[in-house]
Structures are given as C-alpha cells and as structure tokens.
Amino acid sequence: MTADPASPVRTLKCxxxxxxxxxxxGVLLEGGGARLRPGVTEVLRALDERGILHSVASRxxxxxxxxxxxxxxxxxxxxxxxxxxxxxxxxxxxxxKALNIGLDAIAFVDDDAFEREEVGFRLPQVRCIDAAExxxxxxxxxxxxxxVTADARRRRLxxxxxxxxxxxxxxxxxxxxxxxxxxxxxxxxxxxGPDDLRxxxxxxxxxxxxxxTGRTYSMAELDAFRGSPDHRLYVMRLEDRFGPYGTxxxxxxxxxxxxxxxxLLLMSCRVMSRGVGGVVITFLRRLARDAGARLLxxxxxxxxxxxxxxxxxxxxxxxxxxxxxxxxxxxxxxDVPPYPDHLRVDTPGGR
Amino acid sequence: xxxxxxxVREFLARYIRGWEVADDEDIFAAGHxxxxxxxxxxxxxxxxxxxxxxxxxxxxxxxxxxxxxxxLVAGRPEAVGG
Numbered sequence: 001m002t003a004d005p006a007s008p009v010r011t012l013k014c015x016x017x018x019x020x021x022x023x024x025x026g027v028l029l030e031g032g033g034a035r036l037r038p039g040v041t042e043v044l045r046a047l048d049e050r051g052i053l054h055s056v057a058s059r060x061x062x063x064x065x066x067x068x069x070x071x072x073x074x075x076x077x078x079x080x081x082x083x084x085x086x087x088x089x090x091x092x093x094x095x096x097k098a099l100n101i102g103l104d105a106i107a108f109v110d111d112d113a114f115e116r117e118e119v120g121f122r123l124p125q126v127r128c129i130d131a132a133e134x135x136x137x138x139x140x141x142x143x144x145x146x147x148v149t150a151d152a153r154r155r156r157l158x159x160x161x162x163x164x165x166x167x168x169x170x171x172x173x174x175x176x177x178x179x180x181x182x183x184x185x186x187x188x189x190x191x192x193g194p195d196d197l198r199x200x201x202x203x204x205x206x207x208x209x210x211x212x213t214g215r216t217y218s219m220a221e222l223d224a225f226r227g228s229p230d231h232r233l234y235v236m237r238l239e240d241r242f243g244p245y246g247t248x249x250x251x252x253x254x255x256x257x258x259x260x261x262x263x264l265l266l267m268s269c270r271v272m273s274r275g276v277g278g279v280v281i282t283f284l285r286r287l288a289r290d291a292g293a294r295l296l297x298x299x300x301x302x303x304x305x306x307x308x309x310x311x312x313x314x315x316x317x318x319x320x321x322x323x324x325x326x327x328x329x330x331x332x333x334x335d336v337p338p339y340p341d342h343l344r345v346d347t348p349g350g351r
Numbered sequence: 352x353x354x355x356x357x358x359v360r361e362f363l364a365r366y367i368r369g370w371e372v373a374d375d376e377d378i379f380a381a382g383h384x385x386x387x388x389x390x391x392x393x394x395x396x397x398x399x400x401x402x403x404x405x406x407x408x409x410x411x412x413x414x415x416x417x418x419x420x421x422x423l424v425a426g427r428p429e430a431v432g433g
Binding site: 175176177180272273275277278306307308309310311313314318319340 | 364365366367385386387388389390393406409410411414432
C-alpha cells in the first residue's frame with residue numbers, strides 16, 4: 001500500500017489473534033471454545049472485506065484448535081495460523097514472514113497483558129491490542145483503508161492461492177514449461193475502468209524490474225488517459241486453477257495518428273515466470289497491425305529492467321533511435337505470432 | 352575451442368517439455384517466447400558460457416537453436432540487429 005500523505009494513519013494489513021479468551025470464550029483445553037466472543041464474527045468479516053488479513057498466534061494443541069475454528073465456521077479466514085507452545089513474538093514474526101508483510105503492518109490481539117508485553121518488547125513495530133477492544137476494531141482508522149479495491153476484497157483468496165501454488169511448484173519435478181501448462185492460466189487484457197485506477201497507480205510506483213520506462217502516474221493522470229481519444233490504458237488480470245493473482249500488469253499506448261507508442265508496459269514480479277509480458281506485446285502487435293498503424297515503444301533502463309528490453313527485442317522490436325536515456329524501438333508487424341498454448345487469453349474485441 | 356553444445360542442450364532440457372529437437376532446429380518454432388526463459392537463456396550465455404551479450408546480439412536468430420547459440424558464443428553471430 002502506498003502511504004497517503006493526506007492521511008496521518010497508516011492502514012494495517014493483518015490482525016494476528018490469540019484464541020483462548022480472545023477470539024472465543026473460555027480456554028479450549030478446559031472445555032471452552034464453544035462460542036466466539038461477542039462482535040468477533042462481525043470484525044473478522046468486516047476486515048476481511050476490506051482486504052485486511054487474519055492469522056492466529058495461540059498456545060494450544062494445534063489439531064484441537066484448528067478443529068474448534070472449523071466448528072465455529074471461521075477457519076477459512078485465517079492464513080498461516082501459528083498454534084503451538086512457543087513465544088507469541090515468534091509466532092507473529094512467522095506470520096509476517098509467511099505473508100511477506102512488514103511487522104509494522106501487523107496488529108496482535110490478546111487478552112493477556114503478559115503476552116502483549118512480550119510481543120511489544122520483542123517486536124516494538126507491532127500494534128498490540130487488548131482483547132477487550134476487539135469488537136471495536138472495524139471502527140478504528142488503522143483498519144479503515146481509504147479505498148477498497150477489487151483486489152483488496154480478494155486478497156485472502158490471492159494469498160491462499162499463492163501458497164498452494166508454491167507448494168505444488170516446489171514438488172513439481174520437470175521442465176518449467178511443463179509446470180506452466182499444468183496451471184490452466186487465463187489472462188484477461190481489458191481497458192482500465194475507474195475501479196482499476198488505484199491499483200494501476202500502485203503498480204506504477206512499486207514495479208521496477210518488469211517495467212519498460214519506470215514512469216509513475218497519479219490516479220488523476222491515469223483517469224485522464226482513460227478519457228483521452230489519443231490513449232489506451234489496459235490492465236491485465238491473471239488467474240489459474242489455484243485462484244486469482246489479481247491485477248498484475250498495466251500498459252499505456254499513445255495513438256498519434258498511425259504512430260502508436262507503448263509509453264509504459266509493466267508487470268508485477270509475482271508473474272515473472274508466467275510468460276505474460278510476451279502475450280501482451282503480441283496483443284498490441286495485433287491491434288496495431290489490424291489498424292494499419294506503426295508500433296513503437298520506449299525503453300528507459302534503470303539497472304534492473306533489462307528483461308523488458310530483451311522481451312521487446314525478442315518480440316520483433318529493433319532499436320531505431322536514442323534520446324538521452326530513452327531508447328526508441330519499432331516493431332516489425334509482418335509476422336505476428338499466435339498466442340501461446342499455455343494460457344487462454346481474453347482481449348477487448350477478441351484480438 | 353570447447354564445444355558448448357552439450358551444455359546448451361542440458362540447459363534447454365530444464366525448461367522445455369519433451370526436449371528432443373536437433374541442434375539446428377528452431378526452439379521458438381511455436382512462435383511464443385517466454386520472457387523469463389529468454390532472459391535466463393541470455394544470462395546462461397553470459398554467466399555460464401562466458402560470452403557477453405550486447406544489445407546488437409539481442410536478435411531471436413542468435414538464440415533460436417543450439418547451433419545458433421554455439422555460433423554466438425564462438426563470436427560468429429547469425430544476425431546483428433539495431
């Protein structure tokens with residue numbers, strides 16, 4: 001999430017819950033755990049819908065505690081639950097690592113002052129909250145993002161899909177191309193809508209490696225491109241048999257008469273090995289060819305994005321000029337390849 | 352000079368399903384080029400085979416078969432592009 005200078009409160013990304021006397025009433029191993037504490041169900045759901053994740057740090061018998069979460073109908077909310085007999089600070093750190101988020105984006109909720117002290121002492125960046133305040137979390141500003149994107153609403157599913165995907169990939173023994181073919185991927189290329197702008201802005205700011213020019217645009221600028229007759233702004237979404245990856249790419253095409261220029265083409269590093277960049281270039285080549293336009297592209301090296309230059313070069317582009325740091329490329333549209341077999345492509349106008 | 356072909360074949364087998372093509376056959380005959388694969392191929396040529404890949408070497412024809420890669424490493428690239 002990009003920090004918003006206008007808002008003094010940073011939105012947290014994950015709540016790590018204690019179980020006994022915090023998430024549920026009583027102590028499981030003493031016969032408790034039959035009911036969630038009042039207001040907890042509503043908080044779990046409300047935060048989940050805002051894209052804030054939930055996890056668990058509990059001293060308990062793992063099987064018994066997971067059974068109880070299932071019985072209570074809330075097990076699906078929790079990613080990477082840490083249930084065992086170690087220190088809570090260790091559990092919170094494990095959650096941060098598994099979700100790949102910073103400790104300063106985590107809240108820890110526990111009824112026991114000792115546990116809050118222990119976590120607060122070892123991990124001062126973590127926000128420690130007394131379970132007595134748990135029912136009110138949804139009303140607090142640090143759990144209230146300014147905008148909730150479609151990707152945020154699906155965040156839990158995306159994380160779950162990603163961990164299943166990684167587990168399968170680690171076990172897969174064979175050529176990389178064969179693994180891709182097993183994923184049953186579907187790529188959607190679509191004109192950016194108003195709901196896409198927040199994520200599009202975030203991608204321009206956060207993506208460096210798979211980014212052709214590194215230009216960053218505000219939501220307002222991106223919205224202006226959406227309405228401009230001389231520009232096309234496309235987003236890319238990817239999903240596979242494990243679930244959605246969310247919005248993983250963006251491209252800005254400037255159409256100056258019959259001279260079309262790719263001002264920006266970027267992809268999230270999460271899909272680096274999925275062969276998406278080449279597919280998007282193939283889409284743009286078809287679009288330009290069918291319109292009788294020339295297809296040009298700019299590339300600005302940043303020391304980390306050579307892969308994008310190589311991608312252009314191996315998709316029919318050759319360099320025609322340099323203007324300072326910027327390199328100008330032009331594409332040969334005489335021999336545009338078909339889309340690859342390893343994914344299905346859904347494009348505007350079916351191109 | 353050492354024949355780099357066995358190492359190139361071994362590298363390609365890690366990425367490509369049912370890798371059984373002849374040394375002069377086109378790796379990219381299917382028409383699709385995965386960017387990560389092509390980047391790994393470029394880095395393989397640079398780091399493992401010790402041949403710097405310059406911008407003008409970045410032409411598909413120089414990487415499209417075991418023979419083409421061997422020629423590039425030997426300093427006789429098939430194509431030079433702008």
